[in-house]
Amino acid sequence: MISHECQQHSLVRPGQGHRICGKQSRSSSSAKLADRFRVVREGALWAHQPTDTSTQLAHLEQAFQTAYPDNESEELLWKVSGIDERIHTEKGSLTFLFANAIRYLELDLAFRLSDLPSRTLLILFSDHGFVENKAFTRTDKYEAPRYMHGKDSPFEVIIPWAWVMRL
Ligand SMILES: [Zn+2]
Numbered sequence: 178m179i180s181h182e183c184q185q186h187s188l189v190r191p192g193q194g195h196r197i198c199g200k201q202s203r204s205s206s207s208a209k210l211a212d213r214f215r216v217v218r219e220g221a222l223w224a225h226q227p228t229d230t231s232t233q234l235a236h237l238e239q240a241f242q243t244a245y246p247d248n249e250s251e252e253l254l255w256k257v258s259g260i261d262e263r264i265h266t267e268k269g270s271l272t273f274l275f276a277n278a279i280r281y282l283e284l285d286l287a288f289r290l291s292d293l294p295s296r297t298l299l300i301l302f303s304d305h306g307f308v309e310n311k312a313f314t315r316t317d318k319y320e321a322p323r324y325m326h327g328k329d330s331p332f333e334v335i336i337p338w339a340w341v342m343r344l
Contacts, residue, residue, distance in 0.1 A: 237254060263277050
C-alpha cells in the first residue's frame with residue numbers, strides 16, 4: 178500500500194496527512210520509478226494477525242477515521258492490489274514473481290504516480306508479506322498455491338515502508 182502526504186491538497190498538510198495509494202514495497206521499485214522519487218526515510222512495520230489485507234484494512238480505516246474524521250478513507254488510502262494478485266496466481270520461481278511485480282508496477286503504478294506534482298510526499302508500504310508454500314509441487318500446480326500468506330512467520334509479519342518524495 179502507499180500513503181502520501183500531498184502538498185497540493187488542502188485536506189492534507191505536509192507533515193500531517195497521509196494518503197494511501199496502493200500496495201508496493203521498496204524492493205519492487207524499478208529503476209525508472211526510482212529515478213522519479215527520492216527515498217526520505219524507510220523502515221519496517223509489523224502486520225496484524227492474521228496477515229491478510231482485510232485485517233490490515235480494518236485497522237488502517239479505524240486509524241484514518243480517528244486522525245481524519247472529515248475525510249473518506251478512499252481519499253486517504255490508495256490500495257494497489259496487483260502484487261497480491263500475482264502472489265496468489267504465480268506458479269513459477271521467485272524470479273518470475275518479482276519480474277511480474279515489477280512489470281505491473283511500471284505499467285500501472287508508475288503511470289499513476291507520474292501525474293503527481295513535484296515535491297509530493299508519499300508513504301509506500303506493504304500490508305503483509307508472503308511465503309513460499311513448502312508443500313508445493315509442480316505436479317499439482319493447478320490445485321495448490323506456490324505462494325501464500327495469512328500466518329505469523331517473519332516474512333509474512335515484517336513489512337517494509339518507505340517515505341518518498343516525487344522529484
Ligand atoms: Zn492475498
